[in-house]
Each structure stands twice: as structure tokens, then as C-alpha cells.
Amino acid sequence: MLSVQQQVPLLKYNTLALPSTAEYFCKVSSESELQEALAWARQKQLPITLLGGGSNVVLASDLAGLVIYIAISGIELISEPNQAEKLIRVGAGEDWHQLVLYTLQQGWYGLENLSLIPGLAGAAPIQNIGAYGVELSDRFHSLETIELSSGQSITMTLEDCEFGYRDSFFKGAGRDQYVITTVNLKLSAKVNLCLEYPALQQYLKAKTLAEVTPQQVSDAVCAIRRSKLPDPTEIPNAGSFFKNPVISSEQVETLKQKYPGLVSYEQADGRKKLAAGWLVEQAGWKGITSSGVGVHDHQALVLVNYHGTGKDLLSLAGDIQASVLDKFGVSLEIEPRVYCK
Ligand code: FAD
Ligand code: EPU
Numbered sequence: 001m002l003s004v005q006q007q008v009p010l011l012k013y014n015t016l017a018l019p020s021t022a023e024y025f026c027k028v029s030s031e032s033e034l035q036e037a038l039a040w041a042r043q044k045q046l047p048i049t050l051l052g053g054g055s056n057v058v059l060a061s062d063l064a065g066l067v068i069y070i071a072i073s074g075i076e077l078i079s080e081p082n083q084a085e086k087l088i089r090v091g092a093g094e095d096w097h098q099l100v101l102y103t104l105q106q107g108w109y110g111l112e113n114l115s116l117i118p119g120l121a122g123a124a125p126i127q128n129i130g131a132y133g134v135e136l137s138d139r140f141h142s143l144e145t146i147e148l149s150s151g152q153s154i155t156m157t158l159e160d161c162e163f164g165y166r167d168s169f170f171k172g173a174g175r176d177q178y179v180i181t182t183v184n185l186k187l188s189a190k191v192n193l194c195l196e197y198p199a200l201q202q203y204l205k206a207k208t209l210a211e212v213t214p215q216q217v218s219d220a221v222c223a224i225r226r227s228k229l230p231d232p233t234e235i236p237n238a239g240s241f242f243k244n245p246v247i248s249s250e251q252v253e254t255l256k257q258k259y260p261g262l263v264s265y266e267q268a269d270g271r272k273k274l275a276a277g278w279l280v281e282q283a284g285w286k287g288i289t290s291s292g293v294g295v296h297d298h299q300a301l302v303l304v305n306y307h308g309t310g311k312d313l314l315s316l317a318g319d320i321q322a323s324v325l326d327k328f329g330v331s332l333e334i335e336p337r338v339y340c341k
Helices: 031-044 096-106 198-207 214-228 249-258 276-282 310-328
Strands: 005-009 021-028 048-051 057-059 063-070 075-077 085-091 140-147 153-157 178-188 237-240 264-266 272-274 293-295 302-305 337-339
Touching: 021 031, 031 063, 031 140, 031 178, 057 310, 063 178, 075 096, 085 096, 096 214, 198 214, 249 272, 272 276, 276 310, 293 310, 302 310, 310 337
Parallel strands: 021 063, 048 063, 057 337
Antiparallel strands: 005 021, 075 085, 085 178, 140 153, 140 178, 237 302, 264 272, 293 302
């Protein structure tokens, strides 16, 4: 039975712990409850905001209309048990990291590099989560959605989702038009490790293991992440605040003449991705605090909230963007979804 509350504080529903209030709020734990919530909002002509773990949102104002927290659970193997390919069907409300641990316990491999990413499974396709050399799109089969305007169920394939680096159809033409209810992933009983990411390679090399297992890769990723990234329950944050900018190799060569330490990675299309954390650190922002918000002292790409507001955070982000543009001629794009009236 759907229960809608009024004027609900969202502080504990966003990992930046920003003060914001939902005009109306409900949790849905099944597709029928979701349909009920959509019909309720449609009848009242209210806008809808979808929320998962709140780990990639900047709530810089109150949210008008109905905020729907997606709590649809379930993890199911849908391929034949004796098949090497493990096709799994995951409810949008499953916790992502718990899902990764569960699949490893079952011997369904492929998600180990994506360990310890906060949030829920249903949000993973929105920005095509990625870490340590693997992106969701590498393990993706399809997903199931409900179209907000019509309530119709629509299944989308890998092609339909238009995944890119921290990008998808749901950030472009499909923005705010679909609720993802289920994500179908393609894992494997066969071990096929991705160990190319420099920090991961170095960490495992130092351990001098005879043979590396998927569980050890997951443990290594967790250890590296814990050493760099602040735990949102201790220091509120939303992970990387900016995307790593992708620019032409000519521009990189010009910058390298002036800044020999510039960190860049080759892309498949010949362009290069810069480490935004390096740019922000070199521009002098690492560890600073201003108006209750700041830049993390271990990872300059992570903005943190001590006791500020979303507007304070966006103001700091704007100052950082301006100074990086001024120093390097490179534009930084904000990664989390900003909600601001
Ligand atoms: P939310 O923040 O609740 O929502 C994000 C967006 O998705 C919102 O626009 C929301 O409306 C929409 N949305 C949510 N659920 C649904 C749904 N079911 N259907 C349709 N739309 C929906 N990201 C990475 O890619 N790699 C990392 O390594 C990484 N590390 C992080 C580390 C930290 C400490 C933190 C705090 C964040 C990190 N992130 C990382 C970002 C974040 O964890 C991911 O983007 C995650 O997928 C967000 O999930 P969520 O459930 O919290 O989404
Ligand atoms: N660096 C600095 N100074 C800093 C931070 C980083 O010089 O303050 C340098 C590092 O020394 C390294 C390079 O930048 O040479 C890259 O740093 P790191 O490996 O920490 O990764 P990142 O590029 O900062 C990206 C993702 C993370 C993801 C990691 C691991 C983006 C925007 N961020 O961070 O994702 O976990 O790689 O794959 O792509 C997120 O999206 O929220 C997120 C945390």
C-alpha cells in the first residue's frame, strides 16, 4: 500500500548531507507500488524526482512535487545454472556493493573492479558507473524501465542505452523520462580479470600473490578506495565532483610543454583524458575549506560538505572551474546531477 508523506527532510537521503526538503515523498518496493505513485503524481500534475542512494546528487534547493525512493529488491539468476555465462536480473533498489559481494560469493565474476561504489543498482546505468578499468556497460545485458508519462514498460538493450564515459541515454534525450526498475547483467563463471589500472596493478604487485582471485581484486579495489576517498558517513561527499576532461592530443602536447607532470590517458578515438584531480590540485585547491564546504585533502576531485548548503558547494565548484580554465584552458564538467530551482 503506497504511503505518501509531506515535507520530508532529505538530509539522510543524500550522501553530501545537504539540507533539502521533498514536498511529497514515498518509497516504492514493487512495480505495482511504483505505478501507484506515478498515477498519484500524474493525477495531481506534480513533477517527479527519482532517488536511489543519493550518492550522485547535489540538492541545492527543495524538491517540488513527488520524490520517489526506489526500493525494488531481488537478485535472480536467469541463465541455465550449468551455463558459463551468468545472466542475472537485479532489482533497482539493490545496494550496488552488496550486489558485487553477493555475485562474488556465488562464483559469478565480472563486477570485482566495481566494488565499493555507493548507491543502488537502478542508478548504475544513469552515468554508466566505472572504476579501476571497468564500466557497467562492459557487464551490461539490458534493463527494464517504466516510462513516466505513460506508465508503459519498456526494455532497453546495450545499444539503446548509448553508454559513454560517465554518460548514457538517461543523461541525454531520456533524461527524467524513465524509471529503471530492473538491470540485467552478463557475468561469468570463468575468471577473466582486468588488472591494467595503474593503482590496482601496483597494489597487487606489492602483495606478491601467487595467483590473483576475483575476491582479491575486490579486496584490493576496496583498500585503494578507502585510502583515497572519504567515507560519506564520516565526511559527506558525492565522489568525484567533476568528470575527467577529454581533450585533443595536440592540446595535451602543448600543455605538457608547460606542465611536464600533467597526467593523461590515451582514449580509443585518439583523444586524451586528463586527470581532473591533478588539475584541481595544481590550481591550488586541495584541502581548502570555505563557507562550510571544501576540497578533500587526499583527493582533489572530491568536494566535501562540513555544514554548508548546495549553493555553497556550487559556488566553490564554480570558483574551481574558473581557476582551472584560467590556468590550463580546460573546462571541467560537474559529474553529479544538480537539482537547483
Ligand atoms: P542517486 O544519487 O540517488 O541518483 C543519481 C541520479 O540517478 C539521479 O538523477 C536520479 O534521479 C537517477 N536515478 C536513481 N535511481 C534511478 C532509477 N531507478 N531510475 C531512473 N533514474 C534513477 N561513481 C562511479 O561511476 N565510479 C566511482 O568510482 C564512484 N565512486 C564514488 C565514491 C563515493 C564516495 C561516492 C559518494 C560516489 C561515488 N560515485 C562513483 C558516484 C555514485 O556512487 C554513482 O553514480 C551511483 O551509481 C549513484 O547511485 P545512487 O543510487 O546513489 O543514485
Ligand atoms: N591525482 C592528483 N591529485 C589528486 C587526485 C588525483 O594528482 O588530488 C592524480 C593521481 O595521482 C592519478 C590521477 O590523478 O595519477 C587519477 O587519480 P585516481 O586514480 O584517484 O582517479 P580519478 O581519475 O581521480 C576516477 C573516477 C573515480 C574512480 C577512479 C578509479 C572520474 C571522474 N572519477 O577518479 O570515480 O573511482 O577513477 O577508476 O572518472 C566517481 O565517479 O565518483 C569516482 C570516484
